[in-house]
Amino acid sequence: MKVYKFGGASVKDVNGIRNLAKIVSKTDREPLMIVVSAMGKSTNALERMLGLRFSGHSFKEAFETFKKQHLHICRELISDFEKVKKLLNSDFDLLEYRLGLKELMSYDYEYDQIVSMGEIFSTKIIHAYMEESRLESRWLDARQLILTDDNYRAARVQLEKTVDTIREASSNYNGISVVQGFIAHNELGNTTTLGREGSDYTAALLAYALDVSEVTIWKDVDGVYNADPKIFEKTKLIPELSYRDAVELAFYGASIIHPKTIQPLQKKKINLRVRSFYYPEKLGTTVASKKKNENLPSxxxxxxxxxxxxxxxxxxxxxxxxxxxxxxxxxxxxxxxxxxxxxxxxxxxxxxxxxxxxxxxxxxxxxxxxxxxxxxxxxxxxxxxxxxxxxxxxxxxxxxxxxxxxxxxxxxxxxxxxxxxxxxxxxx
Structure with missing residues (x-):
């Protein structure tokens, strides 16, 4: 069993999704869980719609733009466009209905019900493309796998029940499971989220439950750098990090790894690999159980x-x-x-x-x-x-x-x- 996680930048467009399928197709028929974020800037778009709704402004134009962008990707990827359009339309209708409710609950509650839809759309489109590409796959709903408390937008996972549910859902299946990152559910059945950029944490929870040896996070960079290449001109790739080094970088705000990701991996000494989505032949950065590195660059x-x-x-x-x-x-x-x-x-x-x-x-x-x-x-x-x-x-x-x-x-x-x-x- 392997666990892969693909971020929003990796699946932001048609070429990204095709590249994802190419990477996934090289797993030698080994069972695989792929955790997927919302496409590109979808989370930002959903947050904007929610903000418009709470401020009393119309969300209709933003909603139509969001819908057209997703359906355009479907049209480019999938030959039976009408089939996948029909599949997604029920979710678009649900999203529009939720945004249009006269009586809204708290912002945090509504955030989790609405913004979580980004991952639903991305995984359904990717699963449809897997079928198009003759890759044996199934769509799994993370809202049925990961159980949390009621702390909307920053929910805490109930680990034992979550492990049991993941193991049960994964038994006797040897293909590719497409799972949403970031989202979960509470005891009432309401959608919760694990915090912004929480898809890494989802992948770590799956790896912990399934006792895999390694998790791979596919990014639009070659690995963990000593600074963000999008901001700084001169950066250095760090090939190896200890769990402690990674936790400290994440704590201070390094965006490459979600802060909660390391804890479940460290408990079972599961390696974390950060690799380039564009250059999959590169080894990237490995985070593993080893002594703290005293020779790291600034x-x-x-x-x-x-x-x-x-x-x-x-x-x-x-x-x-x-x-x-x-x-x-x-x-x-x-x-x-x-x-x-x-x-x-x-x-x-x-x-x-x-x-x-x-x-x-x-x-x-x-x-x-x-x-x-x-x-x-x-x-x-x-x-x-x-x-x-x-x-x-x-x-x-x-x-x-x-x-x-x-x-x-x-x-x-x-x-x-x-x-x-x-x-x-x-x-x-």
Whole structure:
């Protein structure tokens, strides 16, 4: 048994799906689970439709564009277009119905019911193309395989029940199973999601349940680099990483691997391979059970769309464990992931990912409890295994809002303008 995961960039168009089938066809008849994300920018498009609906604007034009894009791919790929169109139309009707409901529930609940449809469309189209290409395959619904709690948009997996369900669904089948990444279900049968970019985690859960020796994530890059090649001019491929190295990179925001992915793999010492979708002959990067690598190059991780929030107790008391605990509770309640923390005797600052659906309510509740200042549209840059001379240069040239370092990691927060005009030229 093998587990492959294909991201949205890998299946963004007709050529991508054809390339996926070509890679899959070379698995020597071994049973294979392929986990697939939504096509290209489909998740963004669905999020936009949902945002239009909640803001009281018409989603119809965006919906029609989304539908036409998917049906165009079907027409190019599949000879019996009418058959697959009929198959997808029921899902398009469901999506349109859901968006058009007069009474909506919470944003997070509706997000999971609507945005999850991207993976449904992509996997049904790919499964239809598998049949077109005479590759023995079946379509599996991840909403029936992976069980979670009710924490919509960031659901926590109930592992034991999930393992049992996956094993039962996989027994006595030796072909290709096409499964959605990112999506799951709760005890009520409602769709939940595992967090943005959660398809890697889905692949890891399948590998854990099925005791495979290796998971392959197919990307539009050759492996794990020390910096994002789309941002930085000079980058280095890292051929091998330990689980710990990978977790640390993911924690600080390296987009190549979802942060939750490593834990189930580490428990059973399952290797993770990150390989190029465009150049499958390249070996890529292997993440495995080995000692932490002390000779890794400096890694540069950039997280945009950050918010710096600074708090002071209203009674001018110390920012003690009680006050910090209250701030943490409020941040968790409003689903804002913390990336950096700094405090003094009477102040507490955090850098968080901007969550537009909950930001206004977060600021309101924090302002009720603390004196509050915040800065939006910030950029957090993390340098792992930093060079001291580079850090001193950054310190001299930048007007940053927050800085922090330890033995191996340096982090600095600044405006987008400072990043683009001053820091990026230094790092390149």
């Amino acid at each position: 890694s540069f991780i950039v997280k945009k769309n950050q918010v710096l929030i600074s708090l002071v107790p209203r009674d001018f008391s110390f920012m003690d464990a009680e006050n910090m605990g209250l701030a943490f509770q409020i941040l968790a309640k409003h689903q804002h992931h913390i990336n950096l923390i700094q405090n003094s005797a009477i102040s507490f600052s955090v850098c968080v990912d901007f969550n537009h659906a909950h930001f206004h309510s977060l600021i309101q509740e924090l302002a009720d409890k603390f004196e509050l200042r915040y800065n939006e549209n910030q950029v957090l840059v993390t340098i792992r295994h930093y060079d001291v001379a580079l850090i001193e240069k950054i310190y001299d040239l930048l007007r940053f809002k927050l800085e922090q370092r330890n033995r191996s990691t340096y982090q600095v927060l600044m405006s987008e303008e400072e990043f683009e005009l001053k820091l990026l030229p230094i790092l390149n």
